[in-house]
Amino acid sequence: MSANVSITLQNTDEGRGIIAAIMADNPAATANRYPAMTKIDCPGRLVMNRETISTELGRDYDLQELNLTLICLSGNVDEDDDSFTLAWRA
Amino acid sequence: MVLEIKTNALSQRRQTFAHIARRFGEDRPASRYEEATYDLQPEAVAHYRPTWDPAHDIYDKTRTAIVMQDWYALKDPRQFYYGTYTIARARMMEAADKAMAFVEKRGSFATIDPAWQDVARFYLLPLRHVEWGANMNACSITDQGYGAAITQATMFATMDRLGIAQIISRIGLIAGGPAALDEAKQAWMSAPEWQPLRRLVEDSLVIEDWFEMLVAQFLALDGLLMPLVYDAFDAAGQAHGATPLSMMTEFIADWREETAKWLDAVLKATARESQANSDHLARWLGHWEARAAEALAPLATRVLGGEGAPVLADLRRALAVRARGLGIVALEEAAA
Numbered sequence: 217m218s219a220n221v222s223i224t225l226q227n228t229d230e231g232r233g234i235i236a237a238i239m240a241d242n243p244a245a246t247a248n249r250y251p252a253m254t255k256i257d258c259p260g261r262l263v264m265n266r267e268t269i270s271t272e273l274g275r276d277y278d279l280q281e282l283n284l285t286l287i288c289l290s291g292n293v294d295e296d297d298d299s300f301t302l303a304w305r306a
Numbered sequence: 307m308v309l310e311i312k313t314n315a316l317s318q319r320r321q322t323f324a325h326i327a328r329r330f331g332e333d334r335p336a337s338r339y340e341e342a343t344y345d346l347q348p349e350a351v352a353h354y355r356p357t358w359d360p361a362h363d364i365y366d367k368t369r370t371a372i373v374m375q376d377w378y379a380l381k382d383p384r385q386f387y388y389g390t391y392t393i394a395r396a397r398m399m400e401a402a403d404k405a406m407a408f409v410e411k412r413g414s415f416a417t418i419d420p421a422w423q424d425v426a427r428f429y430l431l432p433l434r435h436v437e438w439g440a441n442m443n444a445c446s447i448t449d450q451g452y453g454a455a456i457t458q459a460t461m462f463a464t465m466d467r468l469g470i471a472q473i474i475s476r477i478g479l480i481a482g483g484p485a486a487l488d489e490a491k492q493a494w495m496s497a498p499e500w501q502p503l504r505r506l507v508e509d510s511l512v513i514e515d516w517f518e519m520l521v522a523q524f525l526a527l528d529g530l531l532m533p534l535v536y537d538a539f540d541a542a543g544q545a546h547g548a549t550p551l552s553m554m555t556e557f558i559a560d561w562r563e564e565t566a567k568w569l570d571a572v573l574k575a576t577a578r579e580s581q582a583n584s585d586h587l588a589r590w591l592g593h594w595e596a597r598a599a600e601a602l603a604p605l606a607t608r609v610l611g612g613e614g615a616p617v618l619a620d621l622r623r624a625l626a627v628r629a630r631g632l633g634i635v636a637l638e639e640a641a642a
Contacts, residue, residue: 229338251315274339274385275394 218259221291221302227252231285233272234264241268253287261303262291329378342387344378346454367452370517371586374579377453383571384564391462394564395469402557406476414550415481422546423481429539429609430551431478431490432500436531437471439507443523450516459568460520466565470558477554499608502601509597517576518590524569526594529625530602530618532562538617539609570632577633587634595625 223238225231227249235254239245245258256262270277279300291302321327322336325345330336352364362369367377374380386394409415418426444464451457478487494500506527513519536559540552577584599622606614626636 227335232335232337271383274383274390 219304220257220259221262221289221304222255222257223262223289223291223302224253224255224287225285226287227254228285230273234269234282234285237268237272238262238264240272241265255288258302261301263302264300266298337385338389339382339385339387343381343454343458347377347452347457365452369450369452370515372517372576372583374453374576374583378455379575379579380453380456380572381575382455382459382568384568386459386462386568395466398557398560399469402473402554405553405556406480409550409554410480418543418548418550419546422543422548425546425609426543426548426551427478427481427486427490428493428497429535429605430474430555431481431486432494432497433535434471434474434478434487434490435494436503436507437467437474439511440523440528441467441471442511443513443519446511447516447520447523456572459572463524463565466561470561473554473557477551480554481551499604502604506597506601510594515590517586518594521573521587521590522594524565525573525625525629526591527598528562529628530595530598530621532558533621533624534602534606534618536562538606538621542610542613570628573634574632584633584635588629588636591629591634592636595622 225234231254235247235256238256239247241264242256242258242262244260245256245262248255248257264279264282266277266279269279279295279297282300289302292305294301294303321333322330322341326336326341327333329344348365354364355362356364367373384390384394415423441464444460444467448457448460448464451460475487478490482489494504510519510522510527513522536555540548540555543551573587577587599618603615603618606618608614610617629636
């Protein structure tokens with residue numbers, strides 16, 4: 217099954233870095249940009265890696281900081297210190 | 307009555323400044339770091355050559371032997387511009403203030419083994435003069451350097467070194483009042499263990515090529531001095547109850563780690579640009595690393611005794627490995 221998972225983030229300076237990291241790590245993802253937010257859709261599964269986000273932002277990033285930028289998400293969450301995965305569990 | 311709320315999406319005409327978009331090749335949102343860095347270096351319309359150096363333009367790429375197609379390739383992975391830099395340092399300084407207040411309030415420095423208190427005062431406090439030299443060097447690099455990517459980072463380093471000198475001075479005041487700082491100045495000016503290092507710092511102040519100065523100060527000297535003092539000496543002090551001292555120097559340990567990320571990225575990009583660049587870096591590192599090792603040897607022996615020489619040899623090996631990772635291979639090694 218490949219229904220879309222999605223995540224919506226604010227268009228802040230920090231948000232742009234996170235979005236760039238997600239787009240780099242998930243080639244299948246598409247970003248829909250709106251005036252103040254960006255909604256990223258991805259078929260099946262979407263991964264965010266702490267490492268990539270840290271490189272984009274130029275500082276150590278704690279994935280829990282995501283809550284400061286996050287607007288909305290859909291998909292089942294699987295989270296640990298190094299990565300944050302959205303997928304639909306069948 | 308039915309009220310219908312409609313949303314209208316207005317698309318921006320531009321995502322960023324035109325010069326940034328030209329650099330990207332597309333008009334996409336740029337980060338603040340990119341907007342505060344790219345193409346800030348004045349390049350044209352500098353009428354007169356400076357009277358103090360008529361051989362060069364006021365902003366001149368040829369003040370160093372290093373050649374870069376694009377000087378903005380030397381980006382800072384920490385993405386520091388004024389805002390992010392001051393926020394990061396304010397956070398670190400707050401922690402340092404707290405640690406010093408903690409030690410001062412409890413009189414913790416006095417709990418260190420008295421013999422080691424003398425050792426610590428001897429090896430740590432004169433370093434504020436070394437940091438002042440580093441401050442001068444970083445400022446001089448900023449002055450002569452080319453491209454905002456590197457000069458803004460070196461300007462931040464300039465202020466950092468002054469800050470570190472101040473932190474060491476404050477530690478001195480806690481560790482023995484103004485008299486301790488006067489004694490440290492005496493040691494710096496006349497103790498035989500400090501003279502080779504003082505000579506090295508003074509020689510580094512007059513290096514002509516600013517990129518050589520960057521290698522000499524930040525890679526060669528700091529690459530050996532920082533781990534020697536803040537790792538090896540600090541570790542030796544733990545056996546004498548010197549934890550209060552470690553708390554107070556933690557700012558410097560954090561700063562070193564963070565700054566190494568910047569320096570390594572800059573040197574890696576420089577070495578990758580061309581073989582000629584890489585050779586220059588290797589030559590400068592070879593020369594100044596040997597000088598630094600020679601200058602630090604008496605200090606290492608004084609503090610660590612017989613352990614001093616092997617510890618310093620280990621640090622030199624570690625620095626060589628780090629340099630190789632950056633694409634700087636010592637010339638004799640490359641020939642072998």
